[in-house]
Amino acid sequence: xxxxxxxxxxxxxRYAVLLLALVLIGGFYTLVTAKSNERADAAIASGKADDVAxxxxxxxxxxxxxxxxxxxxTKQGPTLVGVGAAAVDFQVSSGRMPMANPGPQAPRKQxxxxxxxxxxRQLAAYVQSLGGGPAVPxxxxxxxxxxxxxxxxxxxxxxxxxxxxxxxAGGALTQGKHAPPLHEATERQIYEAMITGPQAxxxxxxxxxxxxxxxxxxxxxxxxxxxxxxxxxxxxxxGPVTEGLVAWIVGxxxxxxxxxxxxxxxxxxx
Amino acid sequence: MSTGPVPKPIAGPSNFIDERIGAGTFLxxxxxxxxxxxxxxxxxxxxxxxxxxxxxxxxxxxFFFKPSMGHTVYEGSYDALKGVTMSEAYASSLHISFDIRxxxxxxxxxxxxxxxxxxxxxxxxxxxxxxxxxxxxxELNWLIGVLLLTLALLEGLTGYSLPDDLLSGAGxxxxxxxxxxxxxxxxxxxxxxxxxxxxxxxxxxxFYSLHILLxxxxxxxxxxxxxxxxxxQKHTQMPGKGRTNENVVGAPFYPAFMAKAGAYFMFTFxxxxxxxxxxxxxxxxxxxxxxPANISAGSQPDFYMGFLEGALRLMPAWEINLFxxxxxxxxxxxxxxALVPMGIIMTGLALYPFLExxxxxxxxxxxxxxxxxxxxxxxxxxMSAITFYGLLWLLGANDEIAAFFSxxxxxxxxxxxxxxxxxPFLAYVITYRTCLGLQRKDADIIGHGVExxxxxxxxxxxxxxxxVPPHPAIEALxxxxxxxxxxxxxxxxxxxxxxxxxxxxxxxxxKLRAKMSKAYGGEKIALTDxxxxxxxxxxxVGSGEDDKPSLTH
Ligand code: HEM
Numbered sequence: 001x002x003x004x005x006x007x008x009x010x011x012x013x014r015y016a017v018l019l020l021a022l023v024l025i026g027g028f029y030t031l032v033t034a035k036s037n038e039r040a041d042a043a044i045a046s047g048k049a050d051d052v053a054x055x056x057x058x059x060x061x062x063x064x065x066x067x068x069x070x071x072x073x074t075k076q077g078p079t080l081v082g083v084g085a086a087a088v089d090f091q092v093s094s095g096r097m098p099m100a101n102p103g104p105q106a107p108r109k110q111x112x113x114x115x116x117x118x119x120x121r122q123l124a125a126y127v128q129s130l131g132g133g134p135a136v137p138x139x140x141x142x143x144x145x146x147x148x149x150x151x152x153x154x155x156x157x158x159x160x161x162x163x164x165x166x167x168x169a170g171g172a173l174t175q176g177k178h179a180p181p182l183h184e185a186t187e188r189q190i191y192e193a194m195i196t197g198p199q200a201x202x203x204x205x206x207x208x209x210x211x212x213x214x215x216x217x218x219x220x221x222x223x224x225x226x227x228x229x230x231x232x233x234x235x236x237x238x239g240p241v242t243e244g245l246v247a248w249i250v251g252x253x254x255x256x257x258x259x260x261x262x263x264x265x266x267x268x269x270x
Numbered sequence: 271m272s273t274g275p276v277p278k279p280i281a282g283p284s285n286f287i288d289e290r291i292g293a294g295t296f297l298x299x300x301x302x303x304x305x306x307x308x309x310x311x312x313x314x315x316x317x318x319x320x321x322x323x324x325x326x327x328x329x330x331x332x333f334f335f336k337p338s339m340g341h342t343v344y345e346g347s348y349d350a351l352k353g354v355t356m357s358e359a360y361a362s363s364l365h366i367s368f369d370i371r372x373x374x375x376x377x378x379x380x381x382x383x384x385x386x387x388x389x390x391x392x393x394x395x396x397x398x399x400x401x402x403x404x405x406x407x408x409e410l411n412w413l414i415g416v417l418l419l420t421l422a423l424l425e426g427l428t429g430y431s432l433p434d435d436l437l438s439g440a441g442x443x444x445x446x447x448x449x450x451x452x453x454x455x456x457x458x459x460x461x462x463x464x465x466x467x468x469x470x471x472x473x474x475x476x477f478y479s480l481h482i483l484l485x486x487x488x489x490x491x492x493x494x495x496x497x498x499x500x501x502x503q504k505h506t507q508m509p510g511k512g513r514t515n516e517n518v519v520g521a522p523f524y525p526a527f528m529a530k531a532g533a534y535f536m537f538t539f540x541x542x543x544x545x546x547x548x549x550x551x552x553x554x555x556x557x558x559x560x561x562p563a564n565i566s567a568g569s570q571p572d573f574y575m576g577f578l579e580g581a582l583r584l585m586p587a588w589e590i591n592l593f594x595x596x597x598x599x600x601x602x603x604x605x606x607x608a609l610v611p612m613g614i615i616m617t618g619l620a621l622y623p624f625l626e627x628x629x630x631x632x633x634x635x636x637x638x639x640x641x642x643x644x645x646x647x648x649x650x651x652x653m654s655a656i657t658f659y660g661l662l663w664l665l666g667a668n669d670e671i672a673a674f675f676s677x678x679x680x681x682x683x684x685x686x687x688x689x690x691x692x693x694p695f696l697a698y699v700i701t702y703r704t705c706l707g708l709q710r711k712d713a714d715i716i717g718h719g720v721e722x723x724x725x726x727x728x729x730x731x732x733x734x735x736x737x738v739p740p741h742p743a744i745e746a747l748x749x750x751x752x753x754x755x756x757x758x759x760x761x762x763x764x765x766x767x768x769x770x771x772x773x774x775x776x777x778x779x780x781k782l783r784a785k786m787s788k789a790y791g792g793e794k795i796a797l798t799d800x801x802x803x804x805x806x807x808x809x810x811v812g813s814g815e816d817d818k819p820s821l822t823h
Contacts, residue, residue: 104678149349149350149352150349150350150351150352150353150354151353153350153351153354153558154354154558157436157558157561157564157566158561158563158564161564161565161566161567162564162565162566162567163567164567165566165567165568166436166437166556166557166558166566166568167556169568170567170673171566171567171568171669171673172567172668172669172670172672172673172679173679174678174679174680175678175679175680176672176676176677176678176679178672178673178676179567220350223349223350224350224556227350229550229553230367230368230374230550231367231374231378231549231550231551231553232378232546232547232548232549232550233548233549233550234550234553235549235550235551237553237556238568238670239437239552239568239569239570240437240552240570240571240572240573240576241568241570241573241667241670243381243385243549243551243552243572243573244385244572244573244576246545246549247382247385247386247389247545247573248389248573250541250545250549251382251385251386251389251541251542251545252316252386252389252390252393254537254541255316255386255390255537255538255541256309256313256393258534258537258541259309259310259312259313259534260309262309262312262530262533262534262537263307263308263309263311263312263530264309
């Protein structure tokens with residue numbers, strides 16, 4: 001006890017502490033910059049320099065009115081610096097961007113006619129070059145066949161159903177927003193939705209849900225939606241609301257018709 | 271009520287039985303019992319036959335269902351749940367659905383039958399209400415009916431929770447929330463029900479005993495009592511030619527009614543089997559096993575619980591903290607929606623016959639029912655109750671509505687909070703006006719006949735449409751209208767002209783009663799033109815049949 005206190009008071013102690021702090025900060029800095037350099041390198045390597053240039057042109061044409069000429073953001077749309085290629089791929093391939101009319105949220109729609117794999121890649125490369133961000137996942141990363149449905153189901157129930165419903169039928173959120181049904185999203189879009197967290201959806205980054213777990217969830221979502229309904233017509237799979245409607249509209253109506261039919265023939269009193 | 275000679279198929283066996291145990295005349299009498307044949311009298315039978323199907327399919331389910339919350343790892347044939355830890359109850363329900371031959375069909379038929387059972391009861395009760403068939407001497411049977419409906423809700427709730435899936439777990443959680451929010455006894459009741467801290471290990475097996483033993487037992491006993499009373503008191507009948515408070519017009523039980531009832535059982539069975547085969551219900555495998563930490567969007571209960579769900583969603587967050595929280599919390603946001611709508615509806619149903627009797631002072635027996643238009647206040651009260659219930663029911667699905675119609679979820683709640691007060695009131699006014707309009711139309715037909723579609727040209731060149739008297743059956747139906755009675759002396763302050771109001775009407779309650787009676791009863795639209803409608807008419811209740819049709823045109 002005493003010895004430690006004595007050493008702390010040593011005249012060289014403050015230099016030692018200073019040195020330690022400098023080493024820590026320096027190490028941290030190199031780590032961080034290395035990582036972001038890596039990202040930028042990757043962007044340029046995967047997107048190639050012309051992709052970035054082409055992407056910038058496309059961006060100025062279709063996106064800058066809302067997101068600003070340098071994607072710095074305007075009153076009409078947020079900045080795209082740092083959202084990453086994955087966000088662009090998700091937003092544009094699902095038809096959400098370019099946004100058509102202002103509303104509580106940009107809905108999935110038929111993508112614009114100029115949208116195809118190449119243009120999306122170019123736009124994504126441009127946005128990625130601005131400040132990094134999550135990259136578009138590779139095919140193997142999103143392959144449902146490599147995932148474990150049952151594990152994915154548990155994760156899906158723990159993380160997603162409060163907004164998207166058990167079977168991905170979607171649901172209402174506050175103030176006119178809604179979590180859309182997951183019937184149309186491709187495997188890649190599901191992955192991208194998780195890593196970019198579009199609008200009201202939270203981000204599920206790799207430290208919350210590992211890439212392997214993401215693939216399990218994709219396997220579950222895709223598996224369940226393609227699965228036939230063993231019990232007959234699925235009734236939209238939204239649970240008791242449609243079941244109740246069917247009980248009344250089909251069941252009770254049929255039985256009332258039957259009652260009318262049965263009693264229509266009366267015995268004539270002699 | 272004897273209807274001709276006894277047919278041989280009855281005479282034979284009843285003689286046989288008569289000679290052994292001397293009960294033949296009982297059979298003879300009862301097999302010839304007369305049943306009215308209006309379609310609306312079959313509605314109760316939907317519930318009856320659904321109940322029989324529930325007993326049969328439910329028994330099948332008990333062979334394979336394991337009412338245990340013990341943990342197990344699923345190894346059955348449904349892929350997306352393989353290797354998942356779950357309760358035995360859930361695993362056995364999956365087993366029934368995927369690995370037992372006919373199991374899924376039985377589960378689905380059981381569930382569809384449960385929906386038709388409750389829905390059937392509701393339409394049946396509405397028929398009884400709107401026609402006033404609950405009046406003396408049938409008040410007891412009405413009370414049994416209300417009890418049956420309440421028990422059916424409880425039976426549905428317990429059955430729905432059995433498979434222990436994530437969706438029914440949400441309902442269980444709400445049940446727990448309601449139980450624990452009861453003042454003073456709440457904690458005790460929850461611990462008793464769940465055998466400790468929620469969700470505990472016991473609730474499924476407790477619900478199981480309730481669901482397959484206790485409640486069905488009581489239901490069966492009450493249904494039997496309901497049937498016996500109905501048999502003894504005989505059916506009511508629609509007004510019409512030759513139908514009076516002293517007779518029953520219709521088909522004898524054997525053979526006509528029995529054939530019809532048998533056919534109707536087959537229909538009910540058929541509809542339930544069709545639904546069970548072609549429409550998926552409660553796909554528990556999609557919901558996953560219950561885990562108190564998970565909750566899904568679009569969690570709704572079965573339709574008969576929907577009004578409670580709606581009330582819960584509508585209620586603003588309102589809590590009363592006693593003594594700054596140290597005296598406990600009264601969660602009004604749970605207590606009010608859980609108890610008040612159910613209380614209003616069930617108590618209202620139970621008391622209505624007695625309230626009506628008190629207001630109208632009508633203590634006579636009634637075997638001929640009213641046409642709903644001829645008792646406009648009753649019909650309006652019924653419609654506003656339906657509106658109240660229906661709105662709550664609808665709002666129980668407000669998230670589905672918001673998602674489906676792309677409207678704001680918040681607004682469905684705000685609008686709902688207003689509608690729940692305004693809606694029933696509007697329904698009252700609209701129904702009342704409609705009833706009077708229909709009465710006026712009846713009076714018009716009695717007075718002027720119906721348009722025949724034949725246009726005649728008079729010698730003067732004028733065209734007129736020929737009116738003919740209505741069909742005698744329809745006319746008889748219309749002429750059966752009787753004014754709703756009013757308690758003696760309620761329509762004037764001073765019936766005897768001695769300046770003193772009659773005895774019962776001096777207290778504030780008496781005055782209120784007189785006022786209500788006057789508003790509720792009486793003849794709103796007289797049936798025939800020029801027919802004096804004074805107070806003499808009220809005394810002449812029941813003498814409508816003697817009037818000769820007086821078609822003046
Ligand atoms: C009389 C009215 C009854 C109603 C309203 C009713 C309602 C229900 C409901 C809604 C369920 C959930 C079904 C599902 O999983 O989709 C259920 C399950 C069940 N009921 Fe009933 N039930 C009734 C009578 C009975 C009777 C009489 C029995 C047994 C003799 C029975 C045995 C069962 C069993 C074992 C289950 C769980 C099986 C499973 O879900 O896989 N029920 N009931």
